[in-house]
Amino acid sequence: MSSLNLNNIYVGENGRVQLSGGSSNIDFVDTVDQMIAARRIPADNLESRIEKNDEKLVALKELQTLIGTLKDSMANLYGATSYDNSKNIFESKQIFASSDGSTAASLIGVTATNAAESGSYTFEIDQIASNHKLSSDTQAVAAGADVTGLTGTGEFTITGGTGSASITVNAGDTLQDIRDKINNAKDNTGVQASVIKVSATESTIIFTSTEEGVANRMSFSDDTGSVLQSLGVLTDATTIDAANVIDDGNDALIKLDGISVTRGSNEFSDLIDGLSISLYDAEPGTTVTIGIEQDLNQAKTAILDFVEAYNAVQSFVNEKTFVDTSTGKASDDAILLGNSSVKSIEAALQQIAGSFADGVTDRPGKDDYTVLAEIGIDFVSYGANADPTLSKTLEIDETALNAALLNNPGEVMDLFLFRGKSDNSDVSMTSFSGKTSAATYEFTIDASAGDINSVTYDKTVNGVTTFGNVATINSGSSFTTEDGLKLFYGGDKMAADTATITTSKGLGSQFFFELDSILDDENGLLSQEISEIETQNTSYGDKVDRIDERLAGQREVLMDKFIAMESALARMKNIQSSLDELMAAGKEKS
Incomplete structure (x- = not known):
C-alpha cells in the first residue's frame, strides 16, 4: 500500500491541482523553486545591499542627531550678537545681596540680564508704592439689601489712573449692585470695588485703585443726587472723607547710592540697565547692598556640555569604524568603516579642536588663550591598553579650567567667541x-x-x-x-x-559654522550621504521588483512545461498499460 505525499501537491495560479512528479517521480515543484532561486541570486545580493544600507542609514541618522546636539551645545559659545548680550553666556550675571537691617530678601528682589554691568549698588527703601484705598461708612443693612432708601438714587463719576466712568444708582439697588457697576467699568477707570460684610445687618464698600502710586489715585463726584455723600465716601460733592481713607496711594521712595528716586510702582525696570528691581517692604535707615558679578558657572557648564557632546560624536564614530589592530578585522558594528563623509567630518572636528583661535594672538604680559589645551581641554592620551572608544576624544582638567575662568574670563571668552x-x-x-x-x-x-x-x-x-x-x-x-x-x-x-x-x-565660532555646514539640509555632508544611500536603496528595490516580476513569469512557464511533461508521461503510461493488457490477452488465447 503506497502513501500520498501532500508536499508534492501543487496548485497553480490558474487553480489547477497537480501531483508534483506523479508520473515522472521528479519533484518538479522543488526543482523549479531551486532553478528560480538560482536565477534570483542577483536580487538576493541587492537585498543584502539594501539591508546593509539600512544599517548605515540608522547609524548616519544617529550621528546626525549627535552632531546636532554638539551644534546646540555651541549656541552660547560662538559669539552670536544681541543688543542685550543675552546670547553671550560669558556675560551671565549672578547677584549677591546683604543688609544691615532686616534680611535683604524681605525688602528687595533683584534679577539681572546679561546686559547688566558688574558692580555694586546700595539701596535705602524709605517708602514702597501702594494702592489708593478708601471705604464708605458702615451701612446698617445687609450686603444684598436695598440701600437706596439710605443713599437715595442718582449718578456719580468715578475717576482713576485709566480714566472716568459714570455710575447710576437706581431704586432697589444694593451695595452689591453698586459694586458690580463699578467693577464693570474697572478697565476704563482703574478702580475696583468690594463689599465687606461687617455683620449680619451691616456692610461697607471698599474702593481700591488697580495700580499703585500717586498717578493712580482715585477721585469721585456726585453729579445728580448725593449717593457717595450718603455712603460717607465724600464730605461734599467732590471731597473725599479723609477719615475713611485706608491708604493714600503713595509712590515708592528709595535712595540709590544716596540719590533719591521716586517711582509710581514697586517694580523698577528702568533704573539700571539690565536690572529688574522689586520692592517688598520699606525700612528707612536700612542699607541693602546689591552686588552684580559674572556667573562663571554658566560659562563652565556650557564648556563642559560642549566637551561631552564632542566626545559623544567621536565615541560613536570610533564604535562604527572600529578595527581590531591585533587581528586587522573590523568589528560587527563597524558599519561606517571607510565612509568618506564620516572620515571628512571626523577630520574637520579634530582639526578645529586642535587648532588656534583665529585672530587671537599672545600679547606681552597677557594670558591670552589660543588653543583649548591652555584652559585644560586636550585630547585623551591613548596608549596600547586604552579603551578604543576613547580614541581622539577630549578630557578636561577642571582645575585648569576653573583657574582660567576665574583669573582670565575675558581671554576664555575670546578663545571661544x-x-x-x-x-x-x-x-x-x-x-x-x-x-x-x-x-x-x-x-x-x-x-x-x-x-x-x-x-x-x-x-x-x-x-x-x-x-x-x-x-x-x-x-x-x-x-x-x-x-x-x-x-x-x-x-x-x-x-x-x-x-x-x-x-x-574663536574656536566656538569655528565649530558652530562647521557643524552648521555639515548639517545643512541640502548641501551638508550628512544630508547628501543619507540622500545618496536612500536613492541607492530605492534603485535597488526597483531592480528587485523587476527581477521578481520576471522570475514569476519564468516560474509559471517552467511549471507549465513540467505539468505538460507529466501529462505526456501519464498518457504514455496509459498507452503502455493498454498494450501490456493486449499482449497479455493474446498470450492467453494462444
Missing part, C-alpha cells in the same frame, strides 16, 4: 556669518544729508591687505561686507566718518 572690536563708538557689529574673516577692516563712511551714501573698506587678513572693497548699504543705518560682517552706524550721517573694526574667530 567671534569678536568684533571697534575704535569708533558709532560703529558696532550686529552680526556675522561663517564666511566672515578674522581680519582688520578700515572703513570710510561717506554720509551726508542724513543718509549713508557709500561705505568702502580696506581688509587685512594674515598681513595681506585688499584695498577699495565696497560694502552693501542695507535699509536703515547698517551695511554689510562681502564676507558677511554686518555693522550698524549710529552717527549723525551728516559728514564722512571712519572706523576700524578688528575681528577674531
Whole structure:
C-alpha cells in the first residue's frame, strides 16, 4: 500500500491541482523553486545591499542627531550678537545681596540680564508704592439689601489712573449692585470695588485703585443726587472723607547710592540697565547692598556640555569604524568603516579642536588663550591598553579650567567667541556669518544729508591687505561686507566718518559654522550621504521588483512545461498499460 505525499501537491495560479512528479517521480515543484532561486541570486545580493544600507542609514541618522546636539551645545559659545548680550553666556550675571537691617530678601528682589554691568549698588527703601484705598461708612443693612432708601438714587463719576466712568444708582439697588457697576467699568477707570460684610445687618464698600502710586489715585463726584455723600465716601460733592481713607496711594521712595528716586510702582525696570528691581517692604535707615558679578558657572557648564557632546560624536564614530589592530578585522558594528563623509567630518572636528583661535594672538604680559589645551581641554592620551572608544576624544582638567575662568574670563571668552572690536563708538557689529574673516577692516563712511551714501573698506587678513572693497548699504543705518560682517552706524550721517573694526574667530565660532555646514539640509555632508544611500536603496528595490516580476513569469512557464511533461508521461503510461493488457490477452488465447 503506497502513501500520498501532500508536499508534492501543487496548485497553480490558474487553480489547477497537480501531483508534483506523479508520473515522472521528479519533484518538479522543488526543482523549479531551486532553478528560480538560482536565477534570483542577483536580487538576493541587492537585498543584502539594501539591508546593509539600512544599517548605515540608522547609524548616519544617529550621528546626525549627535552632531546636532554638539551644534546646540555651541549656541552660547560662538559669539552670536544681541543688543542685550543675552546670547553671550560669558556675560551671565549672578547677584549677591546683604543688609544691615532686616534680611535683604524681605525688602528687595533683584534679577539681572546679561546686559547688566558688574558692580555694586546700595539701596535705602524709605517708602514702597501702594494702592489708593478708601471705604464708605458702615451701612446698617445687609450686603444684598436695598440701600437706596439710605443713599437715595442718582449718578456719580468715578475717576482713576485709566480714566472716568459714570455710575447710576437706581431704586432697589444694593451695595452689591453698586459694586458690580463699578467693577464693570474697572478697565476704563482703574478702580475696583468690594463689599465687606461687617455683620449680619451691616456692610461697607471698599474702593481700591488697580495700580499703585500717586498717578493712580482715585477721585469721585456726585453729579445728580448725593449717593457717595450718603455712603460717607465724600464730605461734599467732590471731597473725599479723609477719615475713611485706608491708604493714600503713595509712590515708592528709595535712595540709590544716596540719590533719591521716586517711582509710581514697586517694580523698577528702568533704573539700571539690565536690572529688574522689586520692592517688598520699606525700612528707612536700612542699607541693602546689591552686588552684580559674572556667573562663571554658566560659562563652565556650557564648556563642559560642549566637551561631552564632542566626545559623544567621536565615541560613536570610533564604535562604527572600529578595527581590531591585533587581528586587522573590523568589528560587527563597524558599519561606517571607510565612509568618506564620516572620515571628512571626523577630520574637520579634530582639526578645529586642535587648532588656534583665529585672530587671537599672545600679547606681552597677557594670558591670552589660543588653543583649548591652555584652559585644560586636550585630547585623551591613548596608549596600547586604552579603551578604543576613547580614541581622539577630549578630557578636561577642571582645575585648569576653573583657574582660567576665574583669573582670565575675558581671554576664555575670546578663545571661544567671534569678536568684533571697534575704535569708533558709532560703529558696532550686529552680526556675522561663517564666511566672515578674522581680519582688520578700515572703513570710510561717506554720509551726508542724513543718509549713508557709500561705505568702502580696506581688509587685512594674515598681513595681506585688499584695498577699495565696497560694502552693501542695507535699509536703515547698517551695511554689510562681502564676507558677511554686518555693522550698524549710529552717527549723525551728516559728514564722512571712519572706523576700524578688528575681528577674531574663536574656536566656538569655528565649530558652530562647521557643524552648521555639515548639517545643512541640502548641501551638508550628512544630508547628501543619507540622500545618496536612500536613492541607492530605492534603485535597488526597483531592480528587485523587476527581477521578481520576471522570475514569476519564468516560474509559471517552467511549471507549465513540467505539468505538460507529466501529462505526456501519464498518457504514455496509459498507452503502455493498454498494450501490456493486449499482449497479455493474446498470450492467453494462444
